[in-house]
Amino acid sequence: MKLDAYERKVLDAYEKGKLRSVATKSELEKFKAAARATAIKDRRVNIRMSSIDLSDIQVKALQEGIPYQTLIASVLHKYVTGRLSEPSQRITSRPTRTTRKRAG
Numbered sequence: 001m002k003l004d005a006y007e008r009k010v011l012d013a014y015e016k017g018k019l020r021s022v023a024t025k026s027e028l029e030k031f032k033a034a035a036r037a038t039a040i041k042d043r044r045v046n047i048r049m050s051s052i053d054l055s056d057i058q059v060k061a062l063q064e065g066i067p068y069q070t071l072i073a074s075v076l077h078k079y080v081t082g083r084l085s086e087p088s089q090r091i092t093s094r095p096t097r098t099t100r101k102r103a104g
Helices: 005-015 027-038 050-062 068-078 099-104
Strands: none
Touching: 027 068, 050 068
């Protein structure tokens, strides 16, 4: 594998122990939960969903830095274990991309 100058610099800093995590405790917990949910998968499920919903899920997953399948599995896991809660109210009154597409 060929590395560019930036990648070599990052790898060198990592190998010398110069890199420090910038993740908060809550972020680390979220990553650990996603890893646990990913590690214990032993069944495959196929579902149908709208293209709009899938696109929105993929955007959310990208923002979270995780694969979209992992995000879906994590949300489902939280739902069936009773740990998924809905926000009491929307923070913004601006419609989401999905709402705009469905309304139009």
